[in-house]
Amino acid sequence: MLKIYLLLYYEFFKIGIFALGGGYASLPFLYYLQSKYNWFSINELTNMIAVSNITPGPIGINMATYTGYKTAGIIGSIISTTAIVTVPFILTIIFIKLFNKYQSCNAVNNIFLGLRPASCALLASIGLKLLYQTLALSDTNTLTAVNIDYSALILFICLIIPFSLIKKNPLLIIIAGALGGILIKTFI
Amino acid sequence: MNNSLFEILKIFSIIGIQLLGGGYVIVPLLKKYLVEERKWMSEEELVNFYAMSQCLPGIIACNIAICAGYKARGILGSIMAVLGIILPSFICIILLANVLSAIVSYNIIKNAFWGIRISVIILILVTIKDIWSKSVNSKYTYLLFFTVLFSFLLLPLSPAVIIILSALISLIYGSIKRGKNA
Known part of the structure; x- marks a missing residue:
């Protein structure tokens, strides 16, 4: 058992270092784990992805918890979750300490003058990519009038109009989306 | 400002519960709970943290929570934040x-x-509308915003590469501009 714990820590420690940019970045690593150790089946892996999507929290964390749990119980899930945040935690703390130390320096100010619009644009492009994936029906790759998912478009318009006018409450938007999804898919 | 460790754990757990549909909604949630309601940090700092989180390894939502927790209460604060x-x-x-x-x-x-x-898409879009004026407010930042937007949409680039490139370009641009003004 101890060997599995150590392996779990080691593998998720690696995922923490190399999975740059968002939860789905850890997916290829999980496929690799599956083929290397056979801790879980491909079918279970597919379930893990679906489960990670419906439980709260960042998808990468959910996958680590679920994989750890399926492999070695509660202790396994604690180990894999701790492992995946170890390196990012240390690096983030070092980074923010450096930032605090040098933030009055001109060079750092110049860098952040550019980083703010750049990360704003990254967030915007993630939004647009998700929008494209949701509006275009999944079996086609081009967005033309023929294969737009009209029910998604309707829900999008119904939600964005009120929520761009009133004061935004993230939870309210999430709940409205869930209810809207159920209503539209049931009746259309 | 009540920033006891328990309070940090509590707020980040509340944020954690609402992180549905992936980590993307972390920015709007932090904006609501920490910038607007508790004023633990400014909007500009939030965008700075988001940029930092993107060029570090790890899960972005966790990295940005670590930054925010550190800002509130040092290392212990960041441990509480990531736990939450x-x-x-x-x-x-x-x-x-x-x-x-x-x-x-x-x-x-x-x-x-x-x-x-x-909902996640809408949250992302309305958040950009909100943080826009703090980040994109000059000819240079407009140009950078649209260059990054289109290059990330059209080219298979990693976000980390884009962030590091824009940092370098801004560093050079800043020193040239200062050279001209001097």
Whole structure:
């Protein structure tokens, strides 16, 4: 058992270092784990992805918890979750300490003058990519009038109009989306 | 300003519960709870943290929570913040692990999460509208915004590469501009 714990820590420690940019970045690593150790089946892996999507929290964390749990119980899930945040935690703390130390320096100010619009644009492009994936029906790759998912478009318009006018409450938007999804898919 | 460790854990758990549909909604949630309600940091700092989180390894939502926790209460604060983000999902998965794969196959759950995906998109779009004026406010920043937007949409580049490139370009641009003014 101890060997599995150590392996779990080691593998998720690696995922923490190399999975740059968002939860789905850890997916290829999980496929690799599956083929290397056979801790879980491909079918279970597919379930893990679906489960990670419906439980709260960042998808990468959910996958680590679920994989750890399926492999070695509660202790396994604690180990894999701790492992995946170890390196990012240390690096983030070092980074923010450096930032605090040098933030009055001109060079750092110049860098952040550019980083703010750049990360704003990254967030915007993630939004647009998700929008494209949701509006275009999944079996086609081009967005033309023929294969737009009209029910998604309707829900999008119904939600964005009120929520761009009133004061935004993230939870309210999430709940409205869930209810809207159920209503539209049931009746259309 | 009540920033006891328990308060930090509490707020980040509340944020963690609402992190549905992936980590993307962390920015709007931090903006609501920490910038607007508690004023632990400014909007500009939030965008700075988001940029930093993107060029570091790890899960972006966790990295940005670590930054925000550190800002509130040093290293202990960042430990509480990351714990708070992880706890709700952790508990949820442990309690439901054995039934979750069955739950996922219910149509009503599928449909709700299909709708939540659209909510996530809307949250991202309205957040950009809000943080826009703090980040994109000069000819240079406009140019950078649209260059990054189109290059990330059209080219297979990693976000980390884009962030590092824009940092370098801005560093050079800043020193040239200062050279001219001097």
